[in-house]
Amino acid sequence: xxxxxxxxxEHQRAFKTGYRYGLAxxxxxHMPHDIRxxxxxxxxxxxxxxxxxxxxxxxxxxxxxxxxRYRIVWFSIxxxxxxxxxxxxxxxxxxxxxxxxxxxxxxTTSTASDNALMSEQQRTDMLFHQQxxxxxASQRTPLQPLSDNSNLxxxxxxxxxxxxxxxxxxxQSIDKSMISVPKxxxxxxxxxxxxxxxxxxIWLHWRxxxxxxxxxxxxxxxxxxxxxxxxxxxxxxxGRWYLEFVDAQQQVFARLAFNxxxxxxxx
Numbered sequence: 001x002x003x004x005x006x007x008x009x010e011h012q013r014a015f016k017t018g019y020r021y022g023l024a025x026x027x028x029x030h031m032p033h034d035i036r037x038x039x040x041x042x043x044x045x046x047x048x049x050x051x052x053x054x055x056x057x058x059x060x061x062x063x064x065x066x067x068x069r070y071r072i073v074w075f076s077i078x079x080x081x082x083x084x085x086x087x088x089x090x091x092x093x094x095x096x097x098x099x100x101x102x103x104x105x106x107x108t109t110s111t112a113s114d115n116a117l118m119s120e121q122q123r124t125d126m127l128f129h130q131q132x133x134x135x136x137a138s139q140r141t142p143l144q145p146l147s148d149n150s151n152l153x154x155x156x157x158x159x160x161x162x163x164x165x166x167x168x169x170x171x172q173s174i175d176k177s178m179i180s181v182p183k184x185x186x187x188x189x190x191x192x193x194x195x196x197x198x199x200x201x202i203w204l205h206w207r208x209x210x211x212x213x214x215x216x217x218x219x220x221x222x223x224x225x226x227x228x229x230x231x232x233x234x235x236x237x238x239g240r241w242y243l244e245f246v247d248a249q250q251q252v253f254a255r256l257a258f259n260x261x262x263x264x265x266x267x
Contacts, residue, residue: 002051011044018045022052023128025135027214028232046232050186057236063130140210143242149253152200154245155193155224157256161185168243170254183235183261190229190243196222200248206231207242215246238262 002019003012014035021030028046035041159166159181166179168190181188190204199221206214206229218227238261245254 002048006044010041014041014044015048015051018048018050019052020048021045022049023056025139028230029214029216046187050232050234053234054236057234139212141212142210143255144252146255147247147251147253149247149251151197152202152247152253153195154254155195157190157192157243159188159190159243159258161188166258168256168258170256178257178259180259181233181261183233183238186233188231188233190231192227194220194225194227196220196225198222202227202248203246203250204229205242205244205246207244208237209239213237233260235261 003015006012006015017032017035021027026049028049031042031045035045154170157168157170159168159179161181162185164185166181168179192204199219201217201219204216204218204227205212214229214231216227216229220227239259241258241260243256243258244252246252
């Protein structure tokens with residue numbers, strides 16, 4: 001497991017907790033209460049979470065690549081074919097068996113033990129990442145059509161990061177001219193001003209690649225209210241993002257979109 005760039009035990013603990021939460025597919029909204037209370041611990045928790053998400057994304061890229069070496073070897077075996085191939089394989093097996101019998105027993109046992117431990121760890125890691133990827137895939141959902149909420153009105157919405165403030169507006173359709181956020185901004189802050197005719201409970205979703213990455217709940221009273229949300233970004237999640245406002249019936253009544261890093265219309 002990676003470690004934080006700090007010698008303080010509480011920073012290490014916050015980073016490792018964030019890393020474990022990231023591997024488990026959790027988001028910043030699941031941050032433990034004792035970490036949420038301290039700004040420096042929140043930062044290290046977010047770093048650990050992002051490190052785990054980056055590692056999982058890299059593993060997904062590796063798993064998606066075809067194993068050309070396996071295909072070439074299999075093709076070669078089929079070309080050799082039949083009895084000739086079987087004879088060669090049997091001869092090689094006999095030679096390998098003879099070589100193994102000439103190695104001292106202690107050395108053979110040690111090497112076999114080391115290889116067994118290494119391959120078992122690799123299999124365990126591979127299985128874990130496959131389970132995480134399958135879990136994420138099962139969470140993908142299509143965009144909902146927008147519903148009407150006559151008791152709430154969005155007055156203004158902004159997206160900012162590192163003193164850069166961008167105006168972002170709700171949209172009824174997907175427009176490729178939407179705002180673009182450079183990928184060197186690793187923490188984005190969203191602010192919205194709302195006007196409510198009556199008290200309501202709403203949710204804000206950060207959505208990417210069909211998955212709700214983070215969701216936050218707000219209990220708002222009537223009148224003008226403001227909501228704020230922070231999302232840690234990663235270069236492994238470049239493309240189209242959505243910010244969705246969801247009402248108590250889990251209906252999306254407002255949606256905002258932006259591109260992070262490289263544009264990918266599939267997201």
